[in-house]
Amino acid sequence: MEKTIFKNSVKGKRGIKFSKSGVQDKDLSALLPENCLRKDDLNLPELTELDVIRYFINLSRKNFSVDNNFYPLGSCTMKYNPKINEQTANLTGFAEVHPEQPEEYSQGSLELMHELQKALGEITGMKKVALSPAAGAHGEFAGMLIVKKYFEINGEKRTKIIVPDSAHGTNPASAKMCGFDTIQVKSNSRGQVDIDELKKLMNKDIAAIMMTNPNTLGLFEENILEISEMAKENGALLYYDGANLNAIMGITSPGLMGFDIVHVNLHKTFSTPHGGGGPGAGPIGVSERLIDYLPAPVVEFDGEKYYFNDNIKNSIGKVKPFYGNFGIFVRAYTYILMMGSDGLIKVSEDAVLNANYLKEKLKNHYKLPFEQTCMHEFVFSGDIQKKQGVNTSGIAKRLMDFDIHPPTVYFPLIVSESMMIEPTETESKQTLDNFIGIMKQIAKEIEENPEQVLKSPLSASVSRVDEVTAARNPVLKYSL
Ligand SMILES: *Cc1c(COP(=O)(O)O)cnc(C)c1O
DSSP: OOOOGGGGOOTTOOSOOOOOOOOOOOOGGGTSOGGGSOSSOOOOOOOOHHHHHHHHHHHHTTOOOTTTSOOOBTTTOOOOOOHHHHHHHTSHHHHTOOTTSOGGGOHHHHHHHHHHHHHHHHHHTOSEEEOOOOSHHHHHHHHHHHHHHHHHHTTOOOOEEEEETTSOTHHHHHHHHTTOEEEEEOBOTTSSBOHHHHHHHOSTTEEEEEEESSOTTSOOOTTHHHHHHHHHHTTOEEEEEESOOTTTTTTOOTTTTTOSEEEEOTTTTTOOOOOSSSOOOOOEEEOGGGGGGSOBOEEEEOSSOEEEEOOOTTOOOBSSSBTBOHHHHHHHHHHHHHHHHHHHHHHHHHHHHHHHHHHHHHTTTSBOSOOSOOSSOEEEEOHHHHHTTOOHHHHHHHHHTTTOOOOEESOSTTSTTEEEEOOOTTSOHHHHHHHHHHHHHHHHHHHHOHHHHTTOOSSSSSOOOOHHHHHHSOOOOOOO
């Protein structure tokens, strides 16, 4: 493992050397009150500039990213982030705009936000979009606040949200954080929401149904219109988890399916970088009846100028300082313009084609729990390999030896030993064929010599951890 930068410290090394200022030294205690003075020396590593650069560059080389290699992490949509997105985001007018700059001096930036709101509205089939939520889960949270406020204002007491058992964990979490109880609806043997089960759960306590379509098994919900009718008849709202729109863009939309609220992940479908803790964006769109509930601000155009509208009648309020992560909006807008409407349709078609290609080529080697045509991703079970001595975690670790990021594992929870594979449309046939070859080889290795496979990863910077010792004697503190 790489040493911490503190371990590289050598007393007396310096990154920069200041020339004498000529100003007379003064003791800090003459300038600051006693309680603000440091008792001990500040513990900082002493290094040259070159030491620091080498340290961080070498650390960064241990990172795995979509710019290095194939990254089929299901549901996370690790598609290529086109570099032109960075170029536009770095244009001086966008990169140096200040959040407090008056509207009259930021018309171009406001126009971009307005155009992005419109584009996302068209793609999702929603009447109006607010850009400010900073992530998918944050969009869900804002959406659930809207559901809550809608029923409050309409004088109805509804306390429950229905969530399918295949849903992303953020769905029930967001509902819960807004004070709702969640009820799980089961999937049937075809990986679809069980309509009969759903009927039984429907009553006047239900505020909304949260659906993901395609669901997290990568399957399109065949009964989506029936589900949406059922919710409407019951007076419930329909929430659409649109984190992964890359299977349906330009082909269908949450709006066409009758939904009221959608969040989209710009860092998935719209090719902006996945944060690594950095900025993201999870804009939400709503149908006609919820326009007045959107989080503020929404960018409007009065025929002459663009402006932030903070006075939305029943708004849930602000969910983010200022208006969200602007640099991310520039990247997503660039992507949408670069693709154009035909391009976005092609994205969906290719995402679905790539996933089905992998599924068909590998289904004789890994257990495929659901046979039907998949959308942008699919789920295998590692049950066969587990019986032979290597579970899904072992397969994931072996893949790392081939410089391939493991797929999402052990999610969704309803498939045992699950591996959720999403190639995305940005990968070529050569890359997919390489992955197919490696997955077949791993299946064969497990059949022939599972003990050997269990030694992986052999090439990663962190090798296989001793899981038993880690569980028994967890070291929860790392000292510098
Ligand atoms: C990624 C994802 C989310 C959460 O999005 P974040 O931006 O990570 O908060 C929600 N639902 C689904 C289906 C997702 O794939």
